[in-house]
Amino acid sequence: METYGKILNIAMPIFLGLVLLEKLYGWFTKKESFKTMDMLSSMTSGYTNIIKDVLGLSISLLTYEYMVKHWAIYKVESTIWVYIIAFIALDFSGYWVHRLSHQINFFWNKHAIHHSSEEFNLACALRQSISTFVNLFTVFLLPAALLGVDGKVIAIVAPLHLFAQFWYHTVYIGNMGFLEKIIVTPAHHRVHHAINPEYLDKNHSQIFIIWDKLFGTFQEELPNVPPVYGITRPVSTWNPIKINFQHLWLLMQDAYRTDSWRDKFRIWFMPTGWRPADVIEKYPIAKIEDPYNFEKYAPKSSLLMQTWIWVQFLFTFALVSYFFANLATIGSPNIFIYGGFLFLIVFSYTELMDRNPYALLYETIKNIVGFLIIYQMGDWFGINAKLPWATVAIASYFIVSNLVTAYFVWFDIRKDSTIKEVVFSEIAQS
Structure with missing residues (x-):
């Protein structure tokens, strides 16, 4: 390890x-x-x-x-x-x-x-x-x-x-x-x-x-057929944790919803993408039928938000690097606490990338957990022995991160959602 x-x-x-x-x-x-x-x-x-x-x-x-x-x-x-x-x-x-x-x-x-x-x-x-x-x-x-x-x-x-x-x-x-x-x-x-x-x-x-x-599965790239990338059921999120379990969640829902006991069992072993007929009719899902004409997933993001996500990414990079360099010192079970916290960081800032208003809730939970870790351990997983200032820097990051996320949620995401609601309301009335 x-x-x-x-x-x-x-x-x-x-x-x-x-x-x-x-x-x-x-x-x-x-x-x-x-x-x-x-x-x-x-x-x-x-x-x-x-x-x-x-x-x-x-x-x-x-x-x-x-x-x-x-x-x-x-x-x-x-x-x-x-x-x-x-x-x-x-x-x-x-x-x-x-x-x-x-x-x-x-x-x-x-x-x-x-x-x-x-x-x-x-x-x-x-x-x-x-x-x-x-x-x-x-x-x-x-x-x-x-x-x-x-x-x-x-x-x-x-x-x-x-x-x-x-x-x-x-x-x-x-x-x-x-x-x-x-x-x-x-x-x-x-x-x-x-x-x-x-x-x-x-x-x-x-x-x-x-x-x-x-x-028998070889296909060369054809000069007159430019590849179009992705999957036929778009994930429509930047959150890798959600993407990892999205298909499994759909299978579980379909197995529960279908009236056929045979389909409840065989759905897991059927060819990829297969769904029970009664579920397809009642619960249709988006699928790309024409690969040359579909809208790629790209929620609006300002230069300021992109810059902030870079900050989050690079700060996470620093935490991951410290984690990998000190696995033996951190020890078990603390390595699992540390790893779990890193997953929480990823979930939080990728929800902001998706412009989810609940990103502030996830960010707040993440930062509270971070402060609890520092409080219980006295520093950030023994980092003070090598970098005496690092725990203060990490705690400061938790505060700044919450404030910046609050700014984006309240003055960008929610504001944008309110404008869209007004526009749709006016269109409906006309």
């Missing part, structure tokens, strides 16, 4: 820097808009994913170590080959986990967050799941287990395999020639993220495109 936290403290600023470089490139050379809120929502989703991973909030019903111990038929010597085999095995497993996540209703919930952005850029690569608490797919690592690949090797290679999927989330790299036949390229992955009918549920491979070609 501590080692992974230190790795993430190195990786986080690198990923942030690359995301900003791509955005600046598009802004200066392509004259494209910055789309701050979408980018910050994506990077904030990255916070939630890595925090959950560091806390180890998931279990495997079938562990890799069990498979190696009981099912291994050969022991690969500890050479470079063991790492190559591990990498290929992870890629094979990743293909099937990815494919099933697209094809089965229940499993789509864990993956919807990754496709939820209506843009395609390096930032959206950071939209990763927090909704999986039980790992059901360890069995796909069976090829590595049969060859006796040590679990420690898998643990080393897995983060590298994940990080290697970051670079191809971009629209700025075109056809890559002969590499298109070997590895997953940006062109392949643009197809995967698209909602065009020609592209849906294609190109599930993660590093080697061969899996899609072997198992």
